[in-house]
Amino acid sequence: MSEHFVTGYRYAEQTLRLPDLHQALYDADTVFLPKTVVCLHGEEHTKKKRIFSSVFNRRFYKHYQNHVFPKAVKETMDPAIAAGGGDMAQFAYRVLINLTADSAGIDRRHTEKDTDRLLALLGKLGHAPTMGQLTDPSDRNRLLAELKEALDAFRDEFFEPSLAKRKAIVAQFAAGVIEKSDLPQDAITAQLLSDPTDEDLPYDERMKDAAFFILAGAFTTANVLMNQVNNVLDWFEDHPKDRQNLMEDPILMQKFIWENARLHPASPITKRRALCPMHLPDGHNANTDEFVTVDLTKTNRHTDLFGKDAEAFNPHRTPGNNLPLHGLSFGGGAHVCLGKLLAVGVRITEDNKDAEETEVGTIALVLKDLLRHGVARDPSRTAEIDESTARRHFKTLPFIFDRTLAVSSNA
Numbered sequence: 301m302s303e304h305f306v307t308g309y310r311y312a313e314q315t316l317r318l319p320d321l322h323q324a325l326y327d328a329d330t331v332f333l334p335k336t337v338v339c340l341h342g343e344e345h346t347k348k349k350r351i352f353s354s355v356f357n358r359r360f361y362k363h364y365q366n367h368v369f370p371k372a373v374k375e376t377m378d379p380a381i382a383a384g385g386g387d388m389a390q391f392a393y394r395v396l397i398n399l400t401a402d403s404a405g406i407d408r409r410h411t412e413k414d415t416d417r418l419l420a421l422l423g424k425l426g427h428a429p430t431m432g433q434l435t436d437p438s439d440r441n442r443l444l445a446e447l448k449e450a451l452d453a454f455r456d457e458f459f460e461p462s463l464a465k466r467k468a469i470v471a472q473f474a475a476g477v478i479e480k481s482d483l484p485q486d487a488i489t490a491q492l493l494s495d496p497t498d499e500d501l502p503y504d505e506r507m508k509d510a511a512f513f514i515l516a517g518a519f520t521t522a523n524v525l526m527n528q529v530n531n532v533l534d535w536f537e538d539h540p541k542d543r544q545n546l547m548e549d550p551i552l553m554q555k556f557i558w559e560n561a562r563l564h565p566a567s568p569i570t571k572r573r574a575l576c577p578m579h580l581p582d583g584h585n586a587n588t589d590e591f592v593t594v595d596l597t598k599t600n601r602h603t604d605l606f607g608k609d610a611e612a613f614n615p616h617r618t619p620g621n622n623l624p625l626h627g628l629s630f631g632g633g634a635h636v637c638l639g640k641l642l643a644v645g646v647r648i649t650e651d652n653k654d655a656e657e658t659e660v661g662t663i664a665l666v667l668k669d670l671l672r673h674g675v676a677r678d679p680s681r682t683a684e685i686d687e688s689t690a691r692r693h694f695k696t697l698p699f700i701f702d703r704t705l706a707v708s709s710n711a
């Protein structure tokens with residue numbers, strides 16, 4: 301079947317908005333993702349997305365940023381500080397799984413053992429989105445069997461107890477015993493309020509939705525965070541004063557984060573299938589069932605828009621046409637990322653930079669904590685990239701905390 305590649309930035313934006321292109325990036329997975337929001341289309345997609353989007357309102361961000369994040373970050377930072385460092389390839393997943401599990405509505409004991417168990421299960425589920433990008437496709441059947449096993453364990457160990465607890469709370473709300481503001485603010489509760497019974501939403505679909513929510517939030521952000529740490533540590537070699545500048549200047553911090561997201565979109569491509577013959581914005585035609593692949597890495601590195609040095613990490617660039625510095629890393633059109641604010645914040649300006657409620661995003665919060673403790677490369681161990689998928693995952697990114705580099709923050 302023929303595949304059409306879109307690499308122009310404006311064409312990509314327009315292509316992602318076409319209503320007759322169906323999600324196709326995850327077609328290789330037949331077990332986990334087919335009924336999750338990222339694969340649905342049309343009205344079914346709009347309904348599920350609206351429910352999940354309702355979780356992310358101002359009350360959510362304020363509560364998470366000021367109460368949940370600091371605790372979750374501390375939970376992962378403390379053991380790393382005690383050990384004098386760690387491996388970012390592990391640290392990034394640990395810290396972000398804790399943050400996203402809360403917004404999904406998955407309860408767990410806040411111990412390293414529980415975090416690592418959830419991580420191990422989601423690590424197996426994490427092969428679903430990248431299955432279509434395997435460099436060795438013969439692994440597919442083994443991975444599908446692993447997916448089934450991991451889903452069963454996630455259901456029994458994490459989802460069922462979390463769901464039962466929320467069903468009881470929602471029943472209290474329905475009976476008028478508690479107020480709406482007393483309800484937990486998470487994806488499982490939002491879905492229960494909209495679709496309370498298994499007739500409204502099959503149990504299996506509810507469970508996979510919860511697992512996907514954590515995956516979409518934690519694994520993407522963890523991958524971006526690893527590249528972020530790698531890029532800033534390189535940058536500090538030539539600009540050592542920026543360690544301190546980053547702590548003091550939220551606008552500069554965001555430039556570093558959006559620039560890194562531009563260069564390293566969590567998924568290098570997104571893919572669609574034509575539902576009917578159509579004329580594409582870049583002038584090409586696609587027949588029914590043909591694939592249209594938007595290359596996010598290429599769109600984000602266009603020299604006309606991002607400058608001659610578009611391949612390099614340069615947080616001080618000003619993209620043309622007032623484009624966001626992160627480019628198309630959060631997708632576009634109907635499937636645009638719903639966790640962007642959570643990960644990388646709102647656009648920070650002179651007007652909102654000091655306000656307590658300004659959403660700065662999880663990457664900024666974690667990076668600040670790492671800088672506060674003097675994060676640096678481990679001189680005795682080198683970083684390695686995992687080449688098994690086209691996504692740029694680190695196999696290992698060892699780091700230490702060097703007290704002589706620790707910086708403090710006024711904020």
Ligand code: HEM
Nearest residue numbers: 337338516517520521524566570630631635637638639643
């Ligand atoms: C830096 C971090 C992140 C990046 C780079 C990222 C990127 C993306 C991209 C490119 C898409 C579109 C996929 C497509 O068109 O096929 C997407 C969708 C999605 N993202 Fe994110 N994401 C990030 C963080 C998050 C977070 C923190 C959450 C939630 C807690 C989240 C939840 C979702 C969901 C639910 C979708 C599916 C939306 C839909 O299909 O309508 N993401 N993300």
